[in-house]
Amino acid sequence: MLEKIDGIIIKTADYGETHKIVTIMSKKLGKFSAIAKGAKKPKSRMAAVTQPFILGQFFVYLSKGLSTLQQGEVIHSFRPIREDIIKTAYAAYISEMTEKLVDSQTPDPSLFDQLHQTLEWIEQQEDAEVPVMMYELKLFARGGFAPSVDRCALCGGNEPPFSFSVAEGGLLCRKCRSLDPEAISLTDPAAKLLYIFAHVGLERVGRISVKPENKRLIRQLLDVYYEQYGGYYLKTKKFLAQLDKLK
Numbered sequence: 001m002l003e004k005i006d007g008i009i010i011k012t013a014d015y016g017e018t019h020k021i022v023t024i025m026s027k028k029l030g031k032f033s034a035i036a037k038g039a040k041k042p043k044s045r046m047a048a049v050t051q052p053f054i055l056g057q058f059f060v061y062l063s064k065g066l067s068t069l070q071q072g073e074v075i076h077s078f079r080p081i082r083e084d085i086i087k088t089a090y091a092a093y094i095s096e097m098t099e100k101l102v103d104s105q106t107p108d109p110s111l112f113d114q115l116h117q118t119l120e121w122i123e124q125q126e127d128a129e130v131p132v133m134m135y136e137l138k139l140f141a142r143g144g145f146a147p148s149v150d151r152c153a154l155c156g157g158n159e160p161p162f163s164f165s166v167a168e169g170g171l172l173c174r175k176c177r178s179l180d181p182e183a184i185s186l187t188d189p190a191a192k193l194l195y196i197f198a199h200v201g202l203e204r205v206g207r208i209s210v211k212p213e214n215k216r217l218i219r220q221l222l223d224v225y226y227e228q229y230g231g232y233y234l235k236t237k238k239f240l241a242q243l244d245k246l247k
Contacts, residue, residue: 002070003062005029008115009054010095014040022050022069023099024058027112031102034060034067046072053078053091053119080123089243090128091119093236094135100232101143110201114138117202129215130197130208136222137198145169145229149194152176162191164221166228184221190214194221 007026011033015021020039025031039046049056049072056075061068081087098115102108114135121131140146148170151158157173163183165172171191172183186194193214223237 001062003029003060005058005060006075007056007058008095008112008119009050009052009056010115011099012050012052020046020050021066025098025102025112025115026107027109028107029062030106030108030112031099031104032060032062032067033104034058034069036069039069048077049074051077051082052095053081055116055119078119078123081119086243087122087128089236089240090122090132093234093240094118094132094139096234096236097136097139100234101139101230108142111138111142114202121202129219130210131202131205133218133222134197134200134202134205136226137194140226140229141198143230146198147171147194147225149191149198154179160188160191162186164191164194166221166224169229184217186217187214190217193218 005024005026005028007024009022010025010031011023013021015035018038018040020036021033022036023031023033036046036050038044039050041047046069049058050069054074054077056072058072059070061070078091081091094115102111118131118135122128137146147153151171152162152173153165153168153170154176155173157175159173161174162171163177163185164170165180165183167180167182172180177183193210197218
């Protein structure tokens with residue numbers, strides 16, 4: 001059946017000499033892959049619409065396995081992202097993580113909206129670290145390994161101060177802190193930021209102001225937490241780390 005689906009290209013791979021396989025994140029269907037025949041040909045009408053990060057309207061013959069992309073039109077190109085190496089790195093990172101952690105053909109309109117809004121932020125703003133971390137935490141939830149950031153992961157208590165324990169899966173209250181000697185103490189603002197990042201949509205956030213030390217701390221926590229529970233190696237993560245060293 002031929003379906004009209006709006007979606008974002010989150011992965012492309014060459015297939016033979018002239019074709020591409022694209023992975024699309026859509027609001028209607030969720031994540032799915034399709035072959036775009038002839039998309040590598042210079043004069044192909046499919047060449048422009050099968051670039052990374054494209055938001056397009058696609059006409060797809062759907063199947064349980066690999067679908068077929070019949071044609072498509074660009075809704076928004078996100079061209080400024082592809083023209084900036086740092087923006088490209090962030091967009092590639094959230095795209096790869098989405099491709100790895102989201103189940104195929106499982107509609108998730110809320111997550112699609114967060115991906116779209118995060119790409120818009122990356123395109124329009126200079127500092128994308130906080131929106132990227134907000135999206136990551138929502139992806140952790142979809143992947144089934146989100147940390148507890150609203151209460152103690154062990155006793156359920158919600159009285160600060162809190163520490164963050166990778167081993168125990170999130171926040172620990174003062175009473176449970178001794179159960180993990182490696183838990184990292186959090187200030188009240190840092191603990192509140194973790195909750196906001198995990199549960200508040202980017203559309204509800206205007207100007208984002210986070211102290212550099214809190215931003216660094218949460219970034220480190222998410223990195224270590226993903227290494228423990230994520231399960232997938234992310235090539236784009238290494239590139240982002242290299243860019244951070246150059247800043």
